[in-house]
Amino acid sequence: MFKSLSAADLNQAIVLLSAITGLILTGGLAVFCFTKAFGIVFLGQPRSEKASFAHEADTIMILPELITIIFILLIGLASPLFVRPVIDMAAAAFNLTDSVPASATSLISLSHISILSGIFVVIVTLLLVYRYFHLQRRIVTTGSVWGCGYTASSPKQQYTATSYAYNYNHLAKPLLGTQKIMEEMEEGEIFPGERDFKSFSEDVFRTRVIDIPVDRISGLLKKIAVMQTGEIRHYILYAFVFILLVLLLTFFNLI
Amino acid sequence: MAVIILIIITALFFPGIILRIKSIASGRKGPGVLQPMKEIAILFRKGSVFGDTSGIIFRISPAISLSAVVCAMMVLPFGNLKAVISFEGDFIFFSYILALGKFFSIIGALDTGSSFEGMGANRETFFSMLIEPAFFILLATFAMFTGHTSFSDIFAGFHISSDHFILIYSILAVYIIIQIAVVENSRVPVDDPKTHLELTMIHEVMILDNSGFDKALIHIGSYLKFAVFGTLLYNVVVPAGINTILQIALFFSIQFVFALTIGLVESFRARNKMNKNPKFILTISAVAWIAFVLILIMTNKLT
Numbered sequence: 018m019f020k021s022l023s024a025a026d027l028n029q030a031i032v033l034l035s036a037i038t039g040l041i042l043t044g045g046l047a048v049f050c051f052t053k054a055f056g057i058v059f060l061g062q063p064r065s066e067k068a069s070f071a072h073e074a075d076t077i078m079i080l081p082e083l084i085t086i087i088f089i090l091l092i093g094l095a096s097p098l099f100v101r102p103v104i105d106m107a108a109a110a111f112n113l114t115d116s117v118p119a120s121a122t123s124l125i126s127l128s129h130i131s132i133l134s135g136i137f138v139v140i141v142t143l144l145l146v147y148r149y150f151h152l153q154r155r156i157v158t159t160g161s162v163w164g165c166g167y168t169a170s171s172p173k174q175q176y177t178a179t180s181y182a183y184n185y186n187h188l189a190k191p192l193l194g195t196q197k198i199m200e201e202m203e204e205g206e207i208f209p210g211e212r213d214f215k216s217f218s219e220d221v222f223r224t225r226v227i228d229i230p231v232d233r234i235s236g237l238l239k240k241i242a243v244m245q246t247g248e249i250r251h252y253i254l255y256a257f258v259f260i261l262l263v264l265l266l267t268f269f270n271l272i
Numbered sequence: 273m274a275v276i277i278l279i280i281i282t283a284l285f286f287p288g289i290i291l292r293i294k295s296i297a298s299g300r301k302g303p304g305v306l307q308p309m310k311e312i313a314i315l316f317r318k319g320s321v322f323g324d325t326s327g328i329i330f331r332i333s334p335a336i337s338l339s340a341v342v343c344a345m346m347v348l349p350f351g352n353l354k355a356v357i358s359f360e361g362d363f364i365f366f367s368y369i370l371a372l373g374k375f376f377s378i379i380g381a382l383d384t385g386s387s388f389e390g391m392g393a394n395r396e397t398f399f400s401m402l403i404e405p406a407f408f409i410l411l412a413t414f415a416m417f418t419g420h421t422s423f424s425d426i427f428a429g430f431h432i433s434s435d436h437f438i439l440i441y442s443i444l445a446v447y448i449i450i451q452i453a454v455v456e457n458s459r460v461p462v463d464d465p466k467t468h469l470e471l472t473m474i475h476e477v478m479i480l481d482n483s484g485f486d487k488a489l490i491h492i493g494s495y496l497k498f499a500v501f502g503t504l505l506y507n508v509v510v511p512a513g514i515n516t517i518l519q520i521a522l523f524f525s526i527q528f529v530f531a532l533t534i535g536l537v538e539s540f541r542a543r544n545k546m547n548k549n550p551k552f553i554l555t556i557s558a559v560a561w562i563a564f565v566l567i568l569i570m571t572n573k574l575t
Contacts, residue, residue, distance in 0.1 A: 019415040022412055050374070062385040073358075133365065137339055140338075144335035148340070157321075158321050162384045165470055175387055185398055185434065188550055
C-alpha cells in the first residue's frame with residue numbers, strides 16, 4: 018500500500034491514504050480493545066465474589082490452548098517458515114509463478130522481522146534474568162497499591178470496562194449513541210442510598226444499516242402476504258394473471 | 273550500530289537538558305544535566321515494593337517496554353549509514369514494536385488494580401490511538417515522494433530531489449514529529465510529568481506503583497524514546513551523505529534544540545485541559561493530512 022503511493026495518481030493516492038488511516042485507526046483500536054478486555058477480565062482484583070473463586074483449569078485442559086499459543090507465537094516470530102510453503106502451494110495451484118519473485122521481497126521483510134523479534138525476545142530474557150538476580154540482593158516487600166493516602170481500597174474502586182472506554186465513548190458518542198440509565202441524586206441527599214447505573218450503546222450498523230431496510234422489506238412482504246390465502250384457485254389465478262401480464266407487455270413491446 | 277551509540281549518548285543528557293532549560297527559564301539554579309542519570313543510579317540501588325494485588329504482568333512489563341524501544345532503535349538510520357536492520361516497511365515495525373511496549377506498560381498498570389492507574393492507562397491508550405494516524409500519514413507522504421518504504425531508503429533519498437517542496441515538507445514534518453514525540457512521551461501540553469495531582473496525570477499515574485529496578489527501566493525507556501524521535505528529526509532535517517564528523521555534530525545539535533524546545537514549551541505553556549487533548553491530537557493528524565495534500569499539489573498530482 019505504501020509502495021503504491023509513489024506511482025499513484027490523485028484519486029488512488031487519496032484512496033490509499035484513507036485506507037492507511039483507517040487501518041491504522043483499527044490497529045490503535047485493537048490495542049485499546051485488547052488492553053481493555055485483558056485488563057478488565059484478567060488483571061487487578063476479582064470484581065465479584067464468584068470471580069474470587071476462579072482458578073486455572075487442569076494442565077490437561079490447558080494443553081490444547083498451549084499448543085495453539087505456541088503455533089500463534091511461532092507464526093509471528095518465525096513467519097517465513099510458514100509463509101513460504103503457503104506461497105509455493107498457492108503459486109503451484111493457481112499457476113502464479115510470475116508473482117513468486119514479488120513475494121520474495123515480502124519474505125525478506127518477514128525474515129528481518131523475525132530476526133528483530135528474536136533480538137527482542139533475547140533482550141527481554143536478559144533483562145528479566147538480570148532483574149531476578151538484581152532483586153535477590155535487594156529488599157523486596159509488598160504493600161497496598163497507591164490510593165492517594167487511602168489504603169482501604171476495594172475491588173469496586175477499580176476501573177470498569179465502561180470507565181476504561183469512557184474517553185473513547187465520549188468522542189464516538191454521535192456515532193454510538195451511548196445512553197446512561199441512572200437515578201439522579203436529589204439536591205438534599207447527603208448520604209445517597211444504593212443505586213444502579215447502566216450504560217449501553219446501540220449497534221449502529223445493525224440498527225441503521227441492517228434493521229431499517231429489513232423492517233421496510235418485511236413490512237412490504239407482510240402487505241403482500243394477504244395474497245397468501247391458502248386457496249389453490251387463487252394461486253392458479255395468480256399464475257394466469259402473470260402469464261396475461263407477460264403477454265400484454267410482449268404485445269406492446271415493453272419487454 | 274553508530275545510531276544506537278548516538279541515541280544512548282543523547283538519552284544520557286536529554287532529560288537533564290530539559291530540566292536545566294526549565295530551571296533557567298524559571299530563574300532557578302536547578303539540578304545538573306546528569307541529575308536524571310543520578311536518579312536512575314539511585315533507583316538501581318534501591319529495593320522494590322510491589323502492590324499486593326499486582327502479579328507477573330506488572331513485574332515483567334517494564335523490561336518488555338524497554339526492550340521494545342531498543343528494538344525500535346535498530347531500524348533507524350543515521351545519515352547515509354543504514355539502520356542496523358533495514359527492510360521494506362520497517363517503519364511499520366517501528367511503530368508497532370513501540371505499540372507493543374506501550375501495550376505491556378498499560379496492562380502492567382491495570383495489573384495493580386488501582387483506580388488511579390486504570391485511569392492513566394485509559395488515557396494513555398486513548399491518546400496513543402489518536403496520534404498513530406499522524407505518524408503513518410507522515411510516513412506515507414515520505415514514501416510517496418521518495419518511492420521507498422524503509423527508513424534508511426526514505427531518508428537517503430529524501431534530499432536528493434532538488435525540488436523546493438522538500439524544504440516546505442521538511443518544516444511540516446519537523447512540526448508533526450515534535451508533536452508526536454510530545455504525545456508519545458507524555459509531555460506538555462498533553463501531559464505534565466511534574467504534576468502532583470493524580471487525577472490530572474497520564475503517564476506518571478500509570479507508573480505510581482513501580483519502584484526500584486523496574487522504575488529505572490521505565491525511565492530509561494522514556495529517555496531513549498525521546499532520543500529516538502530526535503533521531504527521526506535529525507534524519508528529516510539533515511541531508512544524508514555529508515561528512516561524518518559534521519553529521520555527528522549536527523545530530524547532537526538537533527537533539528539539543530529538540531530538548532530546548534521541549535524545555536521552553538514546558539516552561540512557558542500550561543498543559544491542556546484533559547478534554548481538549550483529543551482535539552489537540554486530532555489536529556496533528558489533520559496537519560499531517562494537509563501536508564499530504566500539499567505534496568500532492570507540489571508534485572502536480574492535484575491539477
